[in-house]
Amino acid sequence: MNILLKLFLAVAPLLFTVILTWLTMEGLLNFGSGEKDIFLAIPLLLWSLVYLCSYLCFWYRRASTSRTIAMSSVIATVVVVVVWAVLFGVVLALMR
Numbered sequence: 001m002n003i004l005l006k007l008f009l010a011v012a013p014l015l016f017t018v019i020l021t022w023l024t025m026e027g028l029l030n031f032g033s034g035e036k037d038i039f040l041a042i043p044l045l046l047w048s049l050v051y052l053c054s055y056l057c058f059w060y061r062r063a064s065t066s067r068t069i070a071m072s073s074v075i076a077t078v079v080v081v082v083v084w085a086v087l088f089g090v091v092l093a094l095m096r
Helices: 003-026 034-060 065-095
Strands: none
């Protein structure tokens, strides 16, 4: 597969996150939460960065493109869920 296509597949979620964040901050995209709309971009940014790193690692190991995309998506999703669970646990512990 073409190297440019693989690079695009690695960077596409990050580009989407940047565009989504810019549209939200400029007020062109509104989810109905006011200023809190930007908090939707934070988990997506984390997911995109973890996806990019894991995609590049799998690509370096010469895994197939479909496996690289699938495993990178799973790893990024698990990382975001774990981070949210830890943050939720910290908030609950601080509320005691």
